[in-house]
Amino acid sequence: MQDIVKNFNYKKILSDKRALVILGIVISIIGIIVAVTDPVRFQILITSVSEGSFYALAALGIGLLFGVLRLINFAYGDWVMLAGYALILPSTAVTSTLIIGSFHPVLIVLIIIGFTVLLSVLSESTVFRPMRNTNPAIMMIASFALGYVLQNLTIMIYGGRPKSAGIFEELTQTVDLAEGVSVPLLKIITIGVTAVLLILLTLFLHRTRIGIQMRAAAEDFRMARMLGVRANFVIAMAFVISGFLASFVSLMYVTQIGILTFRMGTPIIVFAFIATVIGGMGSLVGSVVGGMVVGVSSVVLKNILPGSIRGFSDAFVFGIVIAILLARPQGLVPAKSARERV
Amino acid sequence: MDKVLLHVEGITVHYGRLAAVRDVSITVNEGEIVCVVGPNGAGKSTTLLSISGVLNPSSGNIVFSGEKINGIRPEIVARKGISQVPEGRHVFTTLSVEENLRIGAQIRKDRAEIEKDIKRVQELFPILGERRRQSAGKLSGGEQQMLVIGRALLTKPKIMTIDEPSLGLAPNIVDRVYEVLTTLREERGMTLLIVEQSSERALKAADRLYVIRNGEIQIEGKASELQDGEKIRQAYFGFNDEKNTVAEASS
Numbered sequence: 001m002q003d004i005v006k007n008f009n010y011k012k013i014l015s016d017k018r019a020l021v022i023l024g025i026v027i028s029i030i031g032i033i034v035a036v037t038d039p040v041r042f043q044i045l046i047t048s049v050s051e052g053s054f055y056a057l058a059a060l061g062i063g064l065l066f067g068v069l070r071l072i073n074f075a076y077g078d079w080v081m082l083a084g085y086a087l088i089l090p091s092t093a094v095t096s097t098l099i100i101g102s103f104h105p106v107l108i109v110l111i112i113i114g115f116t117v118l119l120s121v122l123s124e125s126t127v128f129r130p131m132r133n134t135n136p137a138i139m140m141i142a143s144f145a146l147g148y149v150l151q152n153l154t155i156m157i158y159g160g161r162p163k164s165a166g167i168f169e170e171l172t173q174t175v176d177l178a179e180g181v182s183v184p185l186l187k188i189i190t191i192g193v194t195a196v197l198l199i200l201l202t203l204f205l206h207r208t209r210i211g212i213q214m215r216a217a218a219e220d221f222r223m224a225r226m227l228g229v230r231a232n233f234v235i236a237m238a239f240v241i242s243g244f245l246a247s248f249v250s251l252m253y254v255t256q257i258g259i260l261t262f263r264m265g266t267p268i269i270v271f272a273f274i275a276t277v278i279g280g281m282g283s284l285v286g287s288v289v290g291g292m293v294v295g296v297s298s299v300v301l302k303n304i305l306p307g308s309i310r311g312f313s314d315a316f317v318f319g320i321v322i323a324i325l326l327a328r329p330q331g332l333v334p335a336k337s338a339r340e341r342v
Numbered sequence: 343m344d345k346v347l348l349h350v351e352g353i354t355v356h357y358g359r360l361a362a363v364r365d366v367s368i369t370v371n372e373g374e375i376v377c378v379v380g381p382n383g384a385g386k387s388t389t390l391l392s393i394s395g396v397l398n399p400s401s402g403n404i405v406f407s408g409e410k411i412n413g414i415r416p417e418i419v420a421r422k423g424i425s426q427v428p429e430g431r432h433v434f435t436t437l438s439v440e441e442n443l444r445i446g447a448q449i450r451k452d453r454a455e456i457e458k459d460i461k462r463v464q465e466l467f468p469i470l471g472e473r474r475r476q477s478a479g480k481l482s483g484g485e486q487q488m489l490v491i492g493r494a495l496l497t498k499p500k501i502m503t504i505d506e507p508s509l510g511l512a513p514n515i516v517d518r519v520y521e522v523l524t525t526l527r528e529e530r531g532m533t534l535l536i537v538e539q540s541s542e543r544a545l546k547a548a549d550r551l552y553v554i555r556n557g558e559i560q561i562e563g564k565a566s567e568l569q570d571g572e573k574i575r576q577a578y579f580g581f582n583d584e585k586n587t588v589a590e591a592s593s
């Protein structure tokens with residue numbers, strides 16, 4: 001027994017692909033078994049998977065652009081933020097008035113998708129396209145700059161104070177799933193919407209010509225172009241999808257929080273970025289796995305840590321992140337590309 | 343009179359301030375196999391990448407089917423009918439074998455023809471049919487070389503440029519690759535511009551040959567006229583200068 005303990009080397013397990021998959025499955029199964037025996041734990045399971053889904057979506061929006069363009073887009077959080085502000089009347093008044101946010105739910109979703117996709121595509125054509133042939137560091141700094149511009153624009157138009165924006169309020173009500181298990185409807189919808197979006201994205205990337213071109217370009221952009229794949233088109237498509245995902249991230253977040261601030265994108269981008277890094281930059285499966293790890297561990301730790309240190313649960317999340325990166329600097333599911341673009 | 347398909351007219355290509363290729367001219371006629379041989383670092387890949395629009399010559403012109411194409415983006419050059427099989431093969435390892443082939447065909451509109459052409463490529467290289475669902479990264483080096491040739495063919499090019507097809511392959515596989523390339527010319531009239539480090543195999547396959555060294559074309563000629571090999575060796579290694587200096591010194 002002592003031998004086993006002595007020989008237990010977490011780095012070794014994490015660096016072996018098969019061991020890692022088995023570890024992931026074992027953790028999931030243990031999690032589910034532990035959860036189904038107790039209503040409170042089951043609630044935690046649902047909440048944590050929902051949080052994981054949220055970060056998986058956010059991380060995908062970043063991972064996709066990195067995969068195709070080598071762009072680490074820190075303005076992503078500000079797209080999410082602006083999509084939230086789009087719901088209310090543009091004014092610096094203290095109280096906020098829902099405009100788009102008061103429409104029919106289907107209309108709200110469609111308009112916000114359109115708005116965010118447009119914002120994303122405009123960001124591409126005005127900021128990122130002219131910088132495409134510089135290097136990734138410069139593009140990343142440009143994304144910071146764009147983020148600040150968007151934040152300050154928001155302050156100019158809407159004022160710097162937090163504003164309320166209650167949409168889909170019926171979703172924050174709880175539903176009883178079973179005896180003693182009641183969770184907010186929003187959690188379940190978050191999981192469901194993420195699942196649907198993941199399936200759609202997978203089908204798109206594997207079954208459509210554009211999707212296959214995007215995967216090819218993500219692996220080897222120059223080769224793809226030499227086969228006639230249009231660079232501008234593929235990159236624009238990546239921005240469309242990234243903006244599309246950002247709109248859902250925003251709608252979920254605003255429904256949950258009900259308050260808009262010009263800084264609300266920052267925590268989202270920080271966690272989503274960390275998720276893409278531990279998942280493996282540019283790997284889409286990695287983004288989802290990373291988002292799940294970050295979301296689930298954050299919720300679980302908030303619930304199981306003793307009260308005195310519960311407030312520091314994020315520190316433990318980052319501890320896990322560091323442990324993963326020490327063992328697998330390339331991320332949990334590394335991407336197969338990393339060839340330089342010309 | 344031979345019809346000129348591709349004419350590289352005195353191009354100079356810079357990486358930063360370094361001129362990797364200086365005043366290089368190459369002519370490829372329709373239906374010809376032209377080989378460019380030269381040592382590592384001579385500027386062969388630079389020349390092919392310029393033809394494909396990946397690099398932009400600082401002077402000189404590239405004329406394809408009578409149209410100037412330098413300065414045009416790589417995806418447009420591909421659509422005009424120049425398909426490159428680059429050095430190091432560059433299969434898309436995360437895509438399946440068949441997806442790799444279909445990427446090649448995506449610039450075409452003739453759907454029925456595409457399906458036929460995919461079948462033909464799979465007949466030419468049966469392994470690509472057998473393994474079509476596998477990820478292309480799992481293929482061996484030789485199989486990957488077949489895949490990228492097949493993929494380039496599916497763009498329906500007027501000319502294929504091939505950068506060191508024998509790189510890293512066993513001799514019997516190299517034979518097979520060259521067999522396929524010469525078949526392509528014989529059966530489909532494909533025009534080929536092949537770049538190699540060693541002149542041996544290139545001489546056998548080529549109609550005409552260029553030797554490039556230090557970014558400059560040293561000699562060119564019909565393969566039949568360069569068979570003795572001494573001229574090529576001189577151009578390749580640059581013994582010429584040495585001989586001259588020796589001769590001068592002794593006189």
Ligand SMILES: Nc1ncnc2c1ncn2[C@@H]1O[C@H](COP(=O)(O)OP(=O)(O)O)[C@@H](O)[C@H]1O
Pocket residue numbers: 357360362380381382383384385386387388389
């Ligand atoms: N991306 C690059 N940046 C700077 N110099 C390069 C680059 N690629 C090639 N070179 C230089 O250009 C010259 C020609 O290279 P290349 O065309 O690759 O030669 P070959 O294909 O004949 O081996 C070499 O001196 C090489 O070092």
Ligand SMILES: [Mg+2]
Pocket residue numbers: 383386387388429505
């Ligand atoms: Mg080369």
